[in-house]
Amino acid sequence: MVVIGVAISPGIARAEQLVTFDDIKKISPRADDALARAIADAEDQFAEHGITTRLRMAHFLSQVMTETGGLKRLDENMNYSEATLIRVFSRRTISRAKAAEVARKPREVANWVYGARLGNRGRDTDDGWNYRGSGYIQLTGLSNFRKRGVEINLPIADDPELARQPDAGLRAALAYWSARNINAAADDHDRHRVRVLVNGPAAHGYAQAKVWFNKAWSNVFQAKEGAGFETGAFEMAGGIVEDEVALFDDIMRESGLVPDDFSSTESGSEDERAEALREFQAERGLTETGELDEATQEALLDPIEWRYRDAEVVVTPTETRNPEEGVEFNLRPETATESGALMSIEPDMGTGEVEENVQLTADESAALIDARSIYAEYEMGAASVEPETFVPFSVIGEDDRVAITDTRGFPERAIVQTLFNNGRSDSLCTGTMISKDTVLTAGHCIHSGTQAGRPYSNYRLVPGRNVGAAPFGRCGAIAAYTLSGWVNSVTSLEARYYDLGAIKLDCDIGLTTGWMGVTTMNDDQIEKPTIVHGYAADKAPPGRQWVSTDKLRILWDLKGFYQNDTFGGTSGSPVMMSDAGDYIVGVHTNGLHGEEPWASNNAFTRITPTRMSEIINWAGR
Known part of the structure; x- marks a missing residue:
């Protein structure tokens, strides 16, 4: 999609904020009140970072929701069951014996999975736990905490709990957003590029981000055009939102719940999906309905379903350089x-x-x-x-x-x-x-x-x-x-x-x-x-x-x-x-x-x- 002539008309007074506390609750009803309030109260900060249009804010919130599981917490949920550890991580990362040993022990899981990478100083330290995913746009690992701390002039590497506080966490997220010029990709409605700029080249969590964008746009921002925001029109390439069931099928494929070649158009696909959902629901302790009910959707949107891939794949570029050189x-x-x-x-x-x-x-x-x-x-x-x-x-x-x-x-x-x-x-x-x-x-x-x-x-x-x-x-x-x-x-x-x-x-x-x-x-x-x-x-x-x-x-x-x-x-x-x-x-x-x-x-x-x-x-x- 391209945004044509999108601007805030100087002759129109806004009737409301671009995003309010109630708006956030419409996108994610179970969002933590303090985290939602921090966003609603940050209008000046958003303006400072150029997040002043519906499309930019919808993309920002879709990434925040993806990173935080619907804005329920600012630290990565490391409370894995044994079954989920075995399903989502390879045996190279964690053996079956180790999974049984550390299951439901978040600190031990974090130290095992993250302790020896991302600048952390070993599995025998607490670095994996201290520098677990944190913030509205989550950063993981000591080296990333140090780098982001310099960007926002906060000592989050020395005091990682700062990154898990609403004010500092939001400042870090906005600094990251601006440093990578993500507004430009948001203006293009280039969802894949937005996710790459947030997560890295592998774009883990991309399917979840598309679901959250659907919710943000359909539930909140689509209706704000008449409230004094953009006066131009959006020209959509194939529509700005996608079929939600198809997106959850993508999530299930990426999570290994259905085969890579699963197709909803083939005979028997509904039964195959229902059986996969029942197995997933049993693993996550949910009622085994075999349907994409609200609780199951929420579980599939949990970062547990994609963040493990960040720990599985370590890409070491030959050098860090400007891609335009x-x-x-x-x-x-x-x-x-x-x-x-x-x-x-x-x-x-x-x-x-x-x-x-x-x-x-x-x-x-x-x-x-x-x-x-x-x-x-x-x-x-x-x-x-x-x-x-x-x-x-x-x-x-x-x-x-x-x-x-x-x-x-x-x-x-x-x-x-x-x-x-x-x-x-x-x-x-x-x-x-x-x-x-x-x-x-x-x-x-x-x-x-x-x-x-x-x-x-x-x-x-x-x-x-x-x-x-x-x-x-x-x-x-x-x-x-x-x-x-x-x-x-x-x-x-x-x-x-x-x-x-x-x-x-x-x-x-x-x-x-x-x-x-x-x-x-x-x-x-x-x-x-x-x-x-x-x-x-x-x-x-x-x-x-x-x-x-x-x-x-x-x-x-x-x-x-x-x-x-x-x-x-x-x-x-x-x-x-x-x-x-x-x-x-x-x-x-x-x-x-x-x-x-x-x-x-x-x-x-x-x-x-x-x-x-x-x-x-x-x-x-």
Whole structure:
């Protein structure tokens, strides 16, 4: 979802607070009174941290409810039964014998599970208990208590009970929210990214957070539009709330209560769900109804059902760095170095001089014909899917692409077909000349993405290719660059926000072809026409440029969404606004996948001021 024109009108006086004590009780009737009162009394603090719209507050509260089990307590519930310890933790973390020994002993459970990680000083200390999950947005472990204490200027590492007090706990949560700019993800209604920013790349508790958002929006914030808050309209991609039973099915799958392939549409699914619920109810000491009654829903929303995964998985990034920084891959020796303000690159038409012998060689033609499209893991859905056999969903409705039969003009001659080896076979992408020797493209045309990924090699680039002709020659590559977030993210769903890169050529072919300009995109471009210009692998004959037009439907801070028709091979294509001349404002990255708005729209990586600075750096090398 995107929020369009959402602002508090200066001409309308608010008839009520954005969130009140009664509002919180509507979301979670069993919320602790003192914790609810602390939120209701913190209007000035929320304003200081920019949480001043319904959507931002709904997201903030949905995360708080997820972290605290409905705002019932500010410390993590470590009161596990033996059966729950065995179900939720692996035997690597706790043996059956140890589970029997520590069950229903919260301090001992915490010291065993957390004592030797997150900066804690061993299972023989009380660190696991002292630094258990605490706060409205919970922090866990001595190292995190120390870091957050510096952020809010409170000695919570020396006195961890402070983090479990309403005032200090809320200050810590708001400091965390602002430090990670979670308001931007909330404005986009990007629930997964909000959860990643709160919990980390694994986004544990994501299904629970969606349930709590449903409750917050449906029970409280949907009705506040007429009370002097936002005067703009919300444009929903697939609706702002989801079916609650389906969300609880997700929770049950993630908790291991039903199989991963459980489907509510299959015959017998209701009986299977009922039996799973009865087993869960018995384990948690609830009445065995086999139904999603209120008590069972509350138990499934307990952080016990997801927080154990934080203890199970320890991700150690190679380094902590800004995901918007650049990473360089030297394509001659295989080493990597790091790159570190003008705000645009101006277009240049070049000389347009055509080569004397424009035909591709037989070897070049064969390599280009044999090559296949490359797709990002996040679009394919799993690392095990082979790009060679993946079929994208990226032609939306009637195919309106138009063929370019003469690539000698501008900007056609600055559009580049890119051939490279992905480690298994040769692949194709599109790119755009942005300097005499630099091609802007998608990150997944350079590296497979995430810390587990690999860089690609053996680049051959043909600007203005026209079927069997290379009117301006061809080049190799000496270096490639991506945003740090593309190669240092832990998951592909996190990496997709940083799918951007560039290739440094071994020649100055841009002096002939010219290059397109690059600039940032303003937030007021919604509904304006979009243009995608690239090489599509599903069209005949191979090696022809195609142009697709649509309009900008949704704009997030890091991504944009449209329904321009694309296909494999178009990855890395320039995205232009029809009124912006020969300037690129984004790079096409993917077709339909996942949840909304990704499920209904193709997407591009947006050029932001920070990224513009990085692109200028790449082009100037």
